[in-house]
Amino acid sequence: MPRTLVLSAMPVELGPLLAQTAGVTLVERDGRDYFVGRLRGHDVVLALTGIGPVNARRSTAAVLAAFRCGPRSAIDSVVFSGVAGGDWIGSVTVPTRWTLDGGKHFFDVDRRMLAAARSAARSGVRLESAAPVGDPACGCVLNPDTVATVSVTHRPRVEFGGKGQTTDPFVGRALRCVPGGGDVLGCEPCVVQQGQLGPETTQFARSVVPFVDPSFFTGYGASSAAGKGYAAEDEETAAVDAVASAHHLPFLGFRAVSDGGGDPLGLPGFPVQFFYYRQLAADNAARMTLAFLSRWR
Numbered sequence: 100m101p102r103t104l105v106l107s108a109m110p111v112e113l114g115p116l117l118a119q120t121a122g123v124t125l126v127e128r129d130g131r132d133y134f135v136g137r138l139r140g141h142d143v144v145l146a147l148t149g150i151g152p153v154n155a156r157r158s159t160a161a162v163l164a165a166f167r168c169g170p171r172s173a174i175d176s177v178v179f180s181g182v183a184g185g186d187w188i189g190s191v192t193v194p195t196r197w198t199l200d201g202g203k204h205f206f207d208v209d210r211r212m213l214a215a216a217r218s219a220a221r222s223g224v225r226l227e228s229a230a231p232v233g234d235p236a237c238g239c240v241l242n243p244d245t246v247a248t249v250s251v252t253h254r255p256r257v258e259f260g261g262k263g264q265t266t267d268p269f270v271g272r273a274l275r276c277v278p279g280g281g282d283v284l285g286c287e288p289c290v291v292q293q294g295q296l297g298p299e300t301t302q303f304a305r306s307v308v309p310f311v312d313p314s315f316f317t318g319y320g321a322s323s324a325a326g327k328g329y330a331a332e333d334e335e336t337a338a339v340d341a342v343a344s345a346h347h348l349p350f351l352g353f354r355a356v357s358d359g360g361g362d363p364l365g366l367p368g369f370p371v372q373f374f375y376y377r378q379l380a381a382d383n384a385a386r387m388t389l390a391f392l393s394r395w396r
Contacts, residue, residue, distance in 0.1 A: 101175040103141045104162055105388070108148050108155065108335045110237065111282035111377055112181040114289050115385035117145055125291070128165035131158070132287060139392035144174065147287070148335055152199065152265055153273040155335035159342040176212070177343040177350045180388040182380035183263075183333040184369060185356035189228055189255030189379050191387045192330045192354050194263035197337035205262065206340040209349030215395035216351060216387070217259060224390045226255040226383045233378030236281050237289035251361040251379075257387055261330030263354065265337035283377070331356070353391070355384035 107113035117123065120136040120143065127133075134145040144166060148158040159177070166173040185192050193216055196205040229247040276286035285292050331354040343350035357380035358372035366372050 100142055100173060101168070102135070102166065102173055103138075103143045103392070104159075104174045104177045105138065105143050105145045106148050106155075106159065106162075106177065106179045106335075106339060107145075107181050107381075108150050108333075109181070109283050109381075110147065110285045110288045110292070111233065112381045112384065113145060113147055114234075114282070115382050116180060116388060117288050117290065119385075119389060120145060129161065131161055131165070133162065133165070134288075139389055140396075141392055147276075148339065149276055150274050150284075151269045151272075151334050152267045152338035153269065153271060155265075155338035156342055157273070159339045163342070163346055163348075172346065174348065176209075177339060177348050178212075178388060178391070179336050179339050179350075179352040179354075180384045181333065181335065181352075181354055182357035182373070182377055182384060183331040183336075183354035185331045185354070185359045186258075187253050187255065187361045188251045188356050188359050188372065188376050189226060189253075189361070189383055190356050190359075191224075191226065191255070191257045191383050192261070192263070192356065193257065193259045193387075194261050194330045194352070194354075195259070197263045197265060197340045197352065199265050199267075199337040199341060201264070202262070206337060206344050206350075208340070208351045212349050212351040212391070212395060213259070216353075216391045219390040219394040220257040220259070220387070222390070222394070224257060224387055226257070226386060227379060228253075228255055230376050230379040231382070234282060234289050235374075237279070237285055237292040248375075249363050251376075252363050253361045255355075255383055258330065262328070263331040263333070263336055263352065264327070264329045265333055265335060268334065283374075351391070353384045353387045355380035355382075355387070357381075
């Protein structure tokens, strides 16, 4: 049975999509968890890639290998939903091509998928402007959208076109997730996190040591699409697009801005804005992804 692969990097991004998926079954393959179900008329596999291009590349390849239909992968298309640096907080960007190497080479998105996304946007997608508190500790105490904080100074909208950039602040290394690590560093969406620490926690601690150096935070914090000619800048999309392209699979990415303009609080950029507005951005990316899936056949 052909399935659409829906990917996100972090639990906060995949959570809104998983909540809308019907008949969810947890499937474990080669130590990785996948969520199989039905979403907006599509048979889907939902999965977390983890943060960074190395994780994104490995995770995408693993899904394609894990779900087979005879000699071929059962995945027939790939969609990414997540947050990014960009122009206006809360707006959803849909670049038409993505680069992994600073613009030397680009991977295109699928034109048919892009056309369906444009059609979905024209039909009206309700994007939120108020930033919800969210569920950062994955306590699942309340709906992430229940309590709102401030509203951005503009009306978020869907923006098509331009180029997206995926950077690698981890310098070719893979950042491990941490069990029970909340909605950013956790290994699973909040609704399935158990909050229990196991042997993987030690592995996470070891893997994170190289990133504690101040130069890492300086480089990561400098990651912003503003002023660089990119519609969006993240750490995963182009890596996923590269794998999809290598397997001749149609791909489209939706990235909502979590750090950018329109912040009434005047917070410094990444990572402060990201942690404050990540739920707003993740929710809006998911809303556009759902609208696209409803329109695309």
